[in-house]
Amino acid sequence: MKQRGFSRRSFLTLSAGALGASLLAACGSSEASQATETGSGGGAAQATTASGSPAPAVITGVTLRVVGTGVTLLEPIREQAEKDLGIKLEYDVNDGPAAQQKAATQPQSWDLYDQWFNSVKIVWASGNAAPIDINRIQEWDKISPMPKEGKLTPEANEGDGDAPFRILYVQPDNTLGSNPTEQISMLPLTFNVDSFGYRSDLVDEEDVDSWAILFNPKYKGKIGLYSDPSTGLMDLALGAQAAGLATFQNIGNMTREEIDTIMEILIEQKRAGQFRAFWNSFDESVNLMASGEVVVESMWSPAVTALQVRDVPVVYASPKEGYRGWYGGMMLNKNASGKVLDACYEYLNWWLNGWAGAVVARQGYYFCIPENVKAHLSQADWDYWYDGKPAAEDLLDPFGSVVAKAGSVRDGGDLVTRVSNIAVWNSVMDEHQYLVTKWNEFLAS
Amino acid sequence: MSSYSLPEAAPVPAVGRRRLTANLSWALLLSLPLLWLLVFLFVPVLVVLVVSFFQPTLSGFEQSFTLDNYRLLLTSGPFFSTLANTVLSALITTVVTFLAGFWVAYYLALVVPNLRSRFALFIIALAPFFTSFLIRAIAWIPMMGREGVLNSALLSLGIISAPLDFLLFSNFAVRVAMAQLYMLFMISPIFFSLSTIDPAVLEAARDMGARWWNILWEILLPLARPGIVIGAVFVFVLSMGDFATVRLIGGGASTSVGLSIQNFVTFMQFPQAAAAASILVLVTVLGVVLLLRWGSIGEDL
Numbered sequence: 001m002k003q004r005g006f007s008r009r010s011f012l013t014l015s016a017g018a019l020g021a022s023l024l025a026a027c028g029s030s031e032a033s034q035a036t037e038t039g040s041g042g043g044a045a046q047a048t049t050a051s052g053s054p055a056p057a058v059i060t061g062v063t064l065r066v067v068g069t070g071v072t073l074l075e076p077i078r079e080q081a082e083k084d085l086g087i088k089l090e091y092d093v094n095d096g097p098a099a100q101q102k103a104a105t106q107p108q109s110w111d112l113y114d115q116w117f118n119s120v121k122i123v124w125a126s127g128n129a130a131p132i133d134i135n136r137i138q139e140w141d142k143i144s145p146m147p148k149e150g151k152l153t154p155e156a157n158e159g160d161g162d163a164p165f166r167i168l169y170v171q172p173d174n175t176l177g178s179n180p181t182e183q184i185s186m187l188p189l190t191f192n193v194d195s196f197g198y199r200s201d202l203v204d205e206e207d208v209d210s211w212a213i214l215f216n217p218k219y220k221g222k223i224g225l226y227s228d229p230s231t232g233l234m235d236l237a238l239g240a241q242a243a244g245l246a247t248f249q250n251i252g253n254m255t256r257e258e259i260d261t262i263m264e265i266l267i268e269q270k271r272a273g274q275f276r277a278f279w280n281s282f283d284e285s286v287n288l289m290a291s292g293e294v295v296v297e298s299m300w301s302p303a304v305t306a307l308q309v310r311d312v313p314v315v316y317a318s319p320k321e322g323y324r325g326w327y328g329g330m331m332l333n334k335n336a337s338g339k340v341l342d343a344c345y346e347y348l349n350w351w352l353n354g355w356a357g358a359v360v361a362r363q364g365y366y367f368c369i370p371e372n373v374k375a376h377l378s379q380a381d382w383d384y385w386y387d388g389k390p391a392a393e394d395l396l397d398p399f400g401s402v403v404a405k406a407g408s409v410r411d412g413g414d415l416v417t418r419v420s421n422i423a424v425w426n427s428v429m430d431e432h433q434y435l436v437t438k439w440n441e442f443l444a445s
Numbered sequence: 446m447s448s449y450s451l452p453e454a455a456p457v458p459a460v461g462r463r464r465l466t467a468n469l470s471w472a473l474l475l476s477l478p479l480l481w482l483l484v485f486l487f488v489p490v491l492v493v494l495v496v497s498f499f500q501p502t503l504s505g506f507e508q509s510f511t512l513d514n515y516r517l518l519l520t521s522g523p524f525f526s527t528l529a530n531t532v533l534s535a536l537i538t539t540v541v542t543f544l545a546g547f548w549v550a551y552y553l554a555l556v557v558p559n560l561r562s563r564f565a566l567f568i569i570a571l572a573p574f575f576t577s578f579l580i581r582a583i584a585w586i587p588m589m590g591r592e593g594v595l596n597s598a599l600l601s602l603g604i605i606s607a608p609l610d611f612l613l614f615s616n617f618a619v620r621v622a623m624a625q626l627y628m629l630f631m632i633s634p635i636f637f638s639l640s641t642i643d644p645a646v647l648e649a650a651r652d653m654g655a656r657w658w659n660i661l662w663e664i665l666l667p668l669a670r671p672g673i674v675i676g677a678v679f680v681f682v683l684s685m686g687d688f689a690t691v692r693l694i695g696g697g698a699s700t701s702v703g704l705s706i707q708n709f710v711t712f713m714q715f716p717q718a719a720a721a722a723s724i725l726v727l728v729t730v731l732g733v734v735l736l737l738r739w740g741s742i743g744e745d746l
Contacts (some may be wrong), residue, residue: 098711105504105713122504125502126504221610227708267523270697273698276614276696276698277696278696291587291591292590428503433503436712437714437717439708440705440708440709441523442523443697443700443705444524445523445700
């Protein structure tokens, strides 16, 4: 008891008294948690948590198992959520394909699946996921229209392929579609737009405004690519189209003939030595560029910042054809029930309060309710990451290392500019199985 | 030497009882490894074989019989070139490890005078294996890359004027790396078979006027053959199944069936992965059988 009192006090001191009754409960005192739970629901409304959201009902003795990727399964988020919610969280961190595989083949090993919308079709098809009831998502209405309806501004591009809004709503026949219902496949949370990074000292400025650079003979043998078909192929298809090598009706959902066409081009280019290497993990993509093996590489935005901090002169391109978009979120396991199910919803609602969104913002990702994030970000962070203004000071990532030096500007501008030009989303096409067979042949040729 | 064979093991009825108890205790002693093999080798292989005939779906498979997975692979040009490249890489690696490893084994077993320093040196040869496979494979990248140690050295010595690209992310790089990684599997069995050679035999040969190469060709190589064949089987099988080296060192420019299987698994096309795996097992077993027959190893053991 003494022990508990001490840790409670130190928490209070640390957070300058901002913690409400719910935190006491979260610290583990069962009486306190009982007290909060009495009159649960409405009664919790007055209390606030450290993350400033309405205090959720505390559910004790529940362990939530979240399977996902290192993009969002971050230790600071886990710790804060445990503190705020009083539940135990187990993060199972994998690379994208491995997480998807667990979700689809080992339903008994997870409660929530934290990954990206381009895996929704596959996990939904496995039958392991249950629809999420939007009536239990308190801030559903505040979520930006982009994942719900397709765009942020009327003039923006929706983008081809698996845009979240096309596979968000569970239809009466249990398929996924854009027709709004009260049940969704994945709760949209974080997102970003991807392009390619290039060495500004080794690549001509005139080549960097188009995906066509991937096929530019000037950079033969110096191109790095992502080995995943539902993202890597999109980059290449955008490049082939921009270079005038092929055209596609719908780049996010190609026909067999279109797949054959692009694969033929790709195999020919690969045999001619256009592509230097294919990466599978974030670290590999950083190392390929850092070691000088490639000068142009399809990569993720934090990989570019990781290189910039190391003083490798890498810029994230803003191609005129548009970006490749991705949206992350969480899916619910169909086996979750009772307390576990309640805890799942608490955790989802907690995520929406923006505290976690502020953590991932400092990795370069956007959040589905920007105003909630704003409350948890410093002005300097917000100006740099969301508004595209020069960094007022050295900015830190969630783990305390510098990600942006004072005076630097985020490539591509502010949120609206960047996400208004999405050419295609990471997608699983109707011809997915045909595609992966062909893609494997491409990787092997 | 090859005409040597074991005497016929004629059954002796008089000791039948003792034989039975002996058999029984052997059966008991062998039951554990047998169970091990059954549960962790035969059953999984059987499962893979069964799955290879299932219909793949978006997120797994349906249990309905199809030959499509094999048809798709066996009618695909790229798969055959992958298979050919895998076999070629495995053969090259086997030959290279033999050519380089034999002398190490020779030196350790026959030149180093006393047993203690012999084993000390053998342990040193083992040293690279104290680090993990992955670390050794990754260590190649700063060594062989465009801006790696080797290229920088060659450039500063003026031997080349531009970095050599084929040192990394190429078939060449994969084969060099595999030869290094698997060298020990060749050295050890040869070392052990050379160690069993009675020095008196070599002395006698020398006394009778045999030259060094006569001894090598007519005594050492034939007597080391079991070790060579076992080493070759190890290296061949390991290289046939390799996917990690191919992925890390090959970087997309090289390919193997193992890597294709891994890709299929990543893309959750398990039946196709299983079909490719079954074909790989078949070809590997065929290779091993040929190696063993060529080495006529049955007669020597």
